[in-house]
Amino acid sequence: MQRIIPPKLKTGDTIRIIAPSDAHTADNKPEDIKLAQKNLESLGLKVTYGEHITEIDEFKSSSIESRITDLHAAFEDPDVKMVLASDGGWIANQLLRYIDWELIRKNPKILCGYSDITALNNSIFAKTGVVTYSGPLFCIFPMQEGSEYMIDHVKKCLFSDDPYEIKPSDNWSNDEWWKHVKKRKFYPNEGWLVINEGEAEGISLGGNQCTLNLLQGTEYMPDLKDSILFLEDDYEVLPKTFDRDLQSLIHLPSFTGVKGIIIGRFEKVSKMSDHLITEIIKRKKELDHIPVIANVDFGHTDPKITFPVGGRVSMKANKKDSVITVLEH
Numbered sequence: 001m002q003r004i005i006p007p008k009l010k011t012g013d014t015i016r017i018i019a020p021s022d023a024h025t026a027d028n029k030p031e032d033i034k035l036a037q038k039n040l041e042s043l044g045l046k047v048t049y050g051e052h053i054t055e056i057d058e059f060k061s062s063s064i065e066s067r068i069t070d071l072h073a074a075f076e077d078p079d080v081k082m083v084l085a086s087d088g089g090w091i092a093n094q095l096l097r098y099i100d101w102e103l104i105r106k107n108p109k110i111l112c113g114y115s116d117i118t119a120l121n122n123s124i125f126a127k128t129g130v131v132t133y134s135g136p137l138f139c140i141f142p143m144q145e146g147s148e149y150m151i152d153h154v155k156k157c158l159f160s161d162d163p164y165e166i167k168p169s170d171n172w173s174n175d176e177w178w179k180h181v182k183k184r185k186f187y188p189n190e191g192w193l194v195i196n197e198g199e200a201e202g203i204s205l206g207g208n209q210c211t212l213n214l215l216q217g218t219e220y221m222p223d224l225k226d227s228i229l230f231l232e233d234d235y236e237v238l239p240k241t242f243d244r245d246l247q248s249l250i251h252l253p254s255f256t257g258v259k260g261i262i263i264g265r266f267e268k269v270s271k272m273s274d275h276l277i278t279e280i281i282k283r284k285k286e287l288d289h290i291p292v293i294a295n296v297d298f299g300h301t302d303p304k305i306t307f308p309v310g311g312r313v314s315m316k317a318n319k320k321d322s323v324i325t326v327l328e329h
Helices: 031-039 064-077 091-096 101-106 116-127 148-158 208-216 239-250 253-257 276-282
Strands: 014-018 046-048 080-085 110-113 132-134 164-166 171-175 187-189 194-195 198-208 227-232 258-262 292-296 306-309 311-316 323-328
Touching: 031 046, 064 080, 064 091, 064 101, 091 208, 101 323, 110 116, 116 132, 116 198, 116 208, 116 253, 116 306, 148 164, 194 276, 198 208, 198 258, 198 306, 208 227, 208 239, 208 258, 227 239, 239 276, 253 258, 258 311, 276 292, 292 311, 306 323
Parallel strands: 014 046, 014 080, 080 110, 110 132, 198 227, 227 258, 258 292
Antiparallel strands: 132 306, 164 323, 171 187, 194 292, 198 311, 311 323
């Protein structure tokens, strides 16, 4: 299938906020919504909202019909240049059977989000060839302290066609900043953990591992041949559950075509250590021949990069000088 890279953003472009998973108002406070809109407007963007975005039910979401209507409306509207998911959640995969894939293919535009939005990121690429983006949700844009790295990667990935190199952030955090904690806690970034050395180039796929695994065995799972997998997980995942979820991916027939793996930083509560993630990788003989880098800035800690799902990435993993470059996005 031919890859389709949507047009990049420019000053004055309109973006549409939709809620394909958790409802827009489930966890976003009114003052945070205003601040997120202000911060997006500071990037030169005009912010609009889906018609059904404030609907909320007992599952902290809204009906499939409402969510699909807003998704389709965003892609149908010629003025909308980017579709930004409001939040993550649990049930974005409910939408897959109802999506008009041809509509998306004929109207390629940026779709951005992470966590549960991984289901949309990867299924859209699998079904249409349209490149999507794993990056900050609308609910991340109220963050003030520590947001510079995130915004820099948004600009590099969504506002420009130029290749860009991903480098480790200076500091990172795993606090609940959205609860307006009085003092943020940041940790010095010790850099990436190189588990397997080597070099690779391939199609970037993945995101949240447990969400990606929901697509296994379906028509919505992308072919892993010639890919570099980006994998991360959230507070619910412990070393043993990450291990078995990774093993499930390895059992896929197309996994033999995976060229490399890039693993996002784990949350503190997961109790993952450099030793444990190294042991998990080293015990899997299927990974011996491919480069693996961990502790990269994406996933459920901050700050986070934006990377293309369906783009092209190269990686050079060695103990002294590792490089990750997004070549096509």
